[in-house]
Amino acid sequence: MPSHRSASAVLRRTTAPLALAAALALAGCANTGAPGSGAAGAPGSGAAGAPGQLISQAPLDAAVSLPDAGQQMRILYSATDGVTGQGTVPVSGAVFFPKTPQPPGGWPVVAWAHGTTGVGEACAPSANPRSPRDAAYLGAWLREGFVVVATDYQGLGTPGPHPYLHTRSQAYSVLDAVRAALKMPGVANQVILVGQSQGGGAAFGTAGLAAGYAPDVKVLGTVATGTPYLTPAAGEVRSDPDRVSPQIAYGMYAAVTAKLVQPSFDPATVFLPAAMPAFQASGETCVAPLFARLMREGRTERNSYQPGGQQRLFELVAPVTGYATLKLTQPVLMGIGGKDVDVPTAMQQALVRDACKAGSRIQAHVYADMDHSGTVNASLKDSLPFVRNLLAGKPVASTCGQ
DSSP: OOOOOOHHHHHHOOOTTSOHHHHTOOOOOSOOSOOOOOBTTOOOSOOOOSTTOEEEEEEBOGGGOOTTEEEEEEEEEEEEOTTTSSSEEEEEEEEEEESSOOOTTOEEEEEEEOOOOOSSGGGOGGGSOOOHHHHHHHHHHHHTTOEEEEEOOTTSSSSSOOOTTOHHHHHHHHHHHHHHHTTSTTEEEEEEEEEETHHHHHHHHHHHHHHHHOTTSOEEEEEEESOOOOOTTSOOOOOOTTSOOTTHHHHHHHHHHHHHHOTTOOGGGTBOGGGHHHHHHHTTOOHHHHHHHHHHHTOOHHHHBOTTHHHHHHHHHHHHHSOSOSOOSSOEEEEEETTOTTTTHHHHHHHHHHHHHHTOOEEEEEETTOOTTHHHHHTHHHHHHHHHHHHTTOOOOOOTTO
16 A cells, blocks of 8 residues: 655645536546556666657566456666656556467557556555556457557656646657557557547547657557546536535646646645645555545535635646647547546547547547446447558548537
């Protein structure tokens, strides 16, 4: 279990009616258990060189492996610091090779962007067992013959804190992980960006930054489910302020990013005194145990946030959580749960609408009976054919205008 240093110690190293708990409810948690060490010879902090350099690799421990993978490695690589936009930092992740025969030219790549796990170093997905949902989902891509390159993101698995929902940081972590993996034998430079929830936003944001930041990475398209759209005009979602809401955890994690954006930020201006102990533990408490704590405490929006606190936090993080562009060069499949309350259905549909207006080629699918988590694997019936067409150089249908 992670230690419970105060969040303030870690930090040192939509519209007003749009509930921040909904706007930041980006779980789709890649890890639902307690954090652990996970890897044999797990990467240390290391020294980062030019971005995309493979610093070290070690076999993944069986406890954190995927049953559908052949060779699987935990890696440490260098990535551009997405917070400052300059210099490099070490980032950890995992690379899973398929059991399928290597095709001529190598296996194509799924660059996996994970959902919320926490902001502490111990919450790295590569050091913890994947959830059954994610294991099944990534297994489908492995059986399809993809190498899965799974970044932990900056500040997870390496000294943090993790700049939660920070679009540029996530994008650089994803792209530089691919660059590092391309140095491994058998990996082809044919890349599909795939993400869920926080990672859906990371995948969408990466697609918008890839051509400028990493033109050497050949991105063919993007698959995103449960994708957030953190803009004041994105929706009219309201929530019950007296409902017990473990999603307040996302607001606590977002406060880490707020501190990075504005070092003078005082979390006590956002959270009420009664919620401060949970906040102070959140910096090193992964998402499942933090959810459990908030449920035990009966945390609601009304008894957790200062008046206007949610909007204040949203305004602080908005400059770095938005997308650089909505006009993406390559096609995007977006899977939307009709019963998604974590990243509300209307918010995701607003992103589809605005991306279509901007000129993106979007193929959107709404799974009427699916919630946030259920949409992930339900979307495979559409995303696998979509990606097969991209690999074959065939056109893919757009739902824009429908």
